[in-house]
Amino acid sequence: MPPPELTDDLVGEFLLRIPLDDDPACLLRASLVCKRWRRILADPAFLRRRHRALHRTPSVLGFISNAKGSQPCRSRFVPIDPASRRPAARDFPYWLVLDCRHGRALFLVPSEGPVAGEDFVVWDSLTNEQYRLHRPLGGIPFNAAVYCSAAAEGCDHRDCHGGPFCVVLISSIWRSGECVTFARVYSSESGDWGEEMVVNHPQVCIDICPSPTTLVGDALYFHGDKGYAFEYQLGIQRLSVIDPPPRSMCKGSSIFHMSMEDGRLGFANVEKNPRLRLCLWSRETFSDGVEQWARGRAIELETLLPNCALPPPMLASGRRRYRKPIAKVADSIFVGTTTHDGAVYMAQLNSGRARKASDGCNYIFPYTSFCIPGM
16 A cells, blocks of 8 residues: 655645755756646745745845956856856946845946936846936945845845835045045935935044945944944934954954844954964943954864965965955855955855855855745
């Protein structure tokens, strides 16, 4: 007598437990096993409720990078799984990617029309919709970030594709003999830029770095030089300066601010003492209310990265070739190298595994989504 056939509920429970961190397209391949599996996987109840209840963090579907040394500028979207068709690989000639968050990517593009200038374009890769907005006059250097308009109200960003969004523009300029940083916010709902927010830092000149921004809770962090960062709080729309760690505590490459596993602000940097280590730091509040940087775990890069990513110890100029973290998503961090091909590696902090993500790019912007590629 044959064993009883598994019910759809039991099959669904098995499919729920397929890990998606390394290969978001594995559910697509599972749907090819038989018509029954595909029907279960395509069921809205599975996709929207049961699957997301178990997998609470979005999967990395790919990344957008700026081609290093490309003139004119060019950006490219590369899926993690080349077999995936959604979203598919795509080039963006003359476009410079600035940010990627909540299923949207932000680009700096040439203005349309006879007058030379620059605009911003917000692109939704799943719907392929593009939203163009003018860039107001401001200082250089600058940076910008995009986020869902409901981020401050706790949106889970699972079904907000095509919904309202905001763009934050931040820049440092000289005013009345001192360095100040200002920010303005664009809302797609109003179709206009808001009032200017200003923070003064007369004791130090801080330039804005064109590197990926970091969202921690309801605050966006923009990287500045000298280890500084600028905090923009979404809810109350306030701009402030975050001081760097003391030089005596933090040595090595430039630091990269990021979100820690416990939801606090942190940063990573690469040190050589005596081996190459990826050092993680977090912002802690002590009993007296004072916030300070505290060092956490250190990860051996020489055991994490392949040998080809580890250059000779000395250059002809006498300077060491250090690597630097350039992006982070979930438990993965993207580490840039200074090898001849300028490779970027995606390293998983929990599993200790790494794989090559890209060649020849200055910055990399992970694209995450709750969608299942190809379905």
